[in-house]
Amino acid sequence: MFIINNKKIFIYISLVLVVFSLATLFIFPPKIGIDFKGGALTEVLYKNVRPSQIDLETSLKTTELGSVLLQPTGELGYIVKTRDLTEIEHNSLLKTLSLDGKNPLEEKSFNSIGPSVGRELTRKAIMAIILVSLGIICFIAFAFRKVSKPVSSWKYGFMAVVSLLHDVTIPIGIFAILSHYYGAEVDTLFVVAILTILGLSVSDTIVIFDRIRENLRNQAAIAKVNFNEIVGKSLEQSYVRSICTSLTVILVLLSLVFFGPVSTKYFALMLTVGMFFGTYSSIFLASPLLVWINELQQKNKK
């Protein structure tokens, strides 16, 4: 009952977290990766000695590749970012990097993406996010169709989505900081992370809503049911399992962050943050919101 009695405080805490995340997003706009804006990324590893960055930059200026960004990686490698390259341009880049073959290198990876692919991906990403949200609202409304009293089942879905927005905004804010300080870029995996957070954190919310549904059904016989009390009781009964189910996912995510492949590190980190706040919001945000909207409804009736 503690959470329900102090619901406004928790709603405000979440609000502050969201505003803070949005602020970081504006202060440190995250870097957009080549998946979305097009461009080429070349990773090379020198066999013996890595030439200095300044030397390479000056010799790259003589080529017609536009602006070239060099980023040292490991002890002998560089990541080279350019606009998207044709095969000929790609070869001339490699030639320049290897100082016309005098400094042998191995190309570890090369990725060139045309700008039209990025536009398409952006559209698809936005559509996917909208579809996932709609799918979840409809599903929850359907699953809770039998408990439309005292709060209509659509509102369960809507509240679940509000807390989902909260769960997604905070990892994005943290990603913006990661992007600013560690150079993480918005790529396809970033979008996948957001979509996965949507799917996973809603299942936590459902566990608690399911409890509310069951308690409402059981007590429908008793005439005067206090909605607040039922929600509070349901929370108390189910918060342990909600935390435990998330904990197991967070445990595997952390092992992905610390031991997993480099390419999925930021992805796993975002998911970890998302799962954490997903659990937080299903306990401290979704249910308080449900009670709050019920109270508003009651007031309007009077």
Place this chain on the structure above:
Amino acid sequence: MWKKRILALIILLLGTGIVFFVFKSEPRLNKNFEKTNSFFKHSPFRLGLDLSGGSHLVYKADVSGVPSGQVSESMSALRDVIERRVNLFGVSEPVVQVQEGGFASGNDEKLIVDLPGITDVEKATAMIGQTPLLEFKTEAPKGTPQNVKVGPDGKVNLDINSQFVSSELTGRYLKKATLEFDQNTREPKVSLQFDDTGTKLFAEITKNNVGKMVAIYLDGAPISSPVVREEIPNGQAVISGSFTPVEAKQLVGRLNSGALPVPITLLSRQTIGASLGDNAINAGVKAAIAGFLLIALFLVLWYRLPGFVAVISLCIYIAIILSLFKLLPVTLTAAGIAGFIISLGIAVDANILIFERVKEELRSGRTVADSVSSGFSRAWFSIRDSNISSIITAIILFWFGTSLIKGFALTLGMGVLVSMFSAIIISKIFLAGISFFGEGKVTRFLFSSGLSK
């Protein structure tokens, strides 16, 4: 009672069998891999390009000239042609896929070419790019606006491309090309033989255009535009441009290995070195093992005996999923491995929901056996509902995905589905199988969880 125990034993044996299969069919784990049965040999994990190294090419196909009903047909013809070319290149297990245009992926028809082990993209793209594009065009009807350019020297040039319109006849209807020499002039020429559909189309075109020009375009440029004298019903055409013998011979070779039905342009390409992939695999395996151990530790410490049962079902879950990866097969990418690892965490969720329910029933004063059975049935609704939302997400991700992301959606979605089976049915059978317990304090302790005594 005995029935339940035997059932549990059977499941355990089956599980062990699946584990055996996974080990036996993996060259890294099986030292005698060379000597094993061919069934095992043919089921290694299929690794995506980001793990095995190789090239990933995305082409856009320009289908604007194709009648709308025949787009998918000409795309599959395109795929066959490219596949043949790639096979000529000697790539092991190339994947050539059509990505249809439309609502999901924009309006472009795309062709995706995965070349495992090929890191020299230049060679690969050159190889694919060499595929000829052969088109037949007829004279544009009179009155069609003509593009006229005034050259820098004041001469008026008629743009030849505006004089012709595309016909349905393209290189996809080509059966065979042969090199011939003109009997009089000794000039080399290329003779074409169409297949049945091509023969009909060519007959129609020649019939309707007697006295007019029919232009033959190669790779978008006209190479010859003969005047049709009469209908040609036998499906034979001759290109007599001004070839050198060597050029003509090359053209014949290119045409015979397949002509492109529609023009394609390279949209994006990606090459991954093999060493990067190896590192990613090792890291993925490490993360999976660490994740499994953490979950197992948590389950046993928090849920005690049922927790231990959940760990066993989790092992069987892992064995089932890994063998499905091998048998279906599922192409594993770094994102796919991440999906699998996350599914480990989700797989035990159902168990946790059940065990929490059991604990609750125990507190309300029921016997251990009663609590277990009603715990399973009562937790079902929340398990079903919370998993459906994950499945919705997996489906949309799969639809959204580029090939690398599809791996993630697939492993995650499969994980959720299989785990519902393993967590509910398998752990129920096991718990029933070991229900030799009475109602003593020890049993109640073993079935409780968390910090309670």
